[in-house]
Amino acid sequence: MVQHRIDAGTDIACVGIWDAGLPPLRRVPDAKEVEASAVRGEALPIETSADGGYVLEILVEESFVAPAGRTYETLERDYGLNLASGTALVGGFEDFRSRRPQITSEEDLIHVEPSWYRVRVHLNRIDPEYVEALSHDAAERALSPEELARHRQLGRYGNAGCASMLLAVPLFIVAGRSNGATALIALVAGLVLFTAPAWLNRLAKRRGDLELQQRYESTRARATPPDVVLELWRTDAPLPGGRVSLEAAREEQLPSRAARHR
Missing domain, CATH: 1.10.287 (Helix Hairpins)
Incomplete structure (x- = not known):
């Protein structure tokens, strides 16, 4: 069981996690290519709706339990993520398969067992002023x-x-x-x-x-609760991937899988 806390920045209103072993592209992938990669489970883009910094917490083979008094919402579905290289990169999605990363570094790499993973997503619902x-x-x-x-x-x-x-x-x-x-x-x-x-x-x-x-x-940074928590669980079979939209999730007010974390 391993925990990682990544301060992810973005200038394109999108952060995420992807297999760092994917070969770099000669050009920036367009929206259709990113969507196809997400569906194949090569990456999990998280659309933030705004540029800036976002704290992501990655739990490997460990369940998330929200601290007392802090509200998180668990998305209905899980996402497939193929980390075949055993190394994931977490950060601004502008660096996805980039030859010259601009916003991520080696500090944003996490090492896991090479495998397919089932990703469960928890979103921070704590009042920003309270945070x-x-x-x-x-x-x-x-x-x-x-x-x-x-x-x-x-x-x-x-x-x-x-x-x-x-x-x-x-x-x-x-x-x-x-x-x-x-x-x-x-x-x-x-x-x-x-x-x-x-x-x-x-x-x-x-x-x-x-x-x-x-x-x-x-x-202050350590005391700030993460904006997004991702649970990574190894799975033997591939799972459908996809993308997460923070704004859409807020608007839809998705119910939690079993119970809302409080």
Whole structure:
């Protein structure tokens, strides 16, 4: 039993999982070719309806149990997936059978027993605002009181830096339209305000606040529940494949296979 958590990004509103051993194509496959590959079980495209990042959790020979208080919906049907090479690639579908992957890397590879797999799909139905609050709460609890105070101060530094850059713009305009001392004073003041974020960033780095921010965000990421969970179960016989549409699943409000996970 193995678990994998993949942060998948996409610029074509589609992520997925496919056999990394499939030979690369000389050109980007069109919609009909992708559909044919999905039906053959060579890939499982997941249409997200929007670009961005999506967290996929892959469970190999393990059932998914949603944590208490978190709602997931299990799709009615299972999907066939042929991982004959024993290596699957999970990520943005723009890299499907690509000669030059742009959005996936070796970190997105998972290794399994070469076989056909029956894939069960669970979709996150947790309120996004609740997820956001949940992740921030987990990240704050992982910090000491002193670290939390520093982290909040770092946020104020960021706000101050953005404000100073905005204030610099009218000063540059004044400098460009004026002459003599007025132009010089406006230019110097604008440069001071415009470079303030860089000095604040250097100060934060010297104090170790950037490492603190990275630790905070890492904890947040781990506490964020996956958008899609895929269970992979080995099967002796091939199964029909297909594609998943998150938007269509939401609209149809598909019932779960046996019981809705809560």
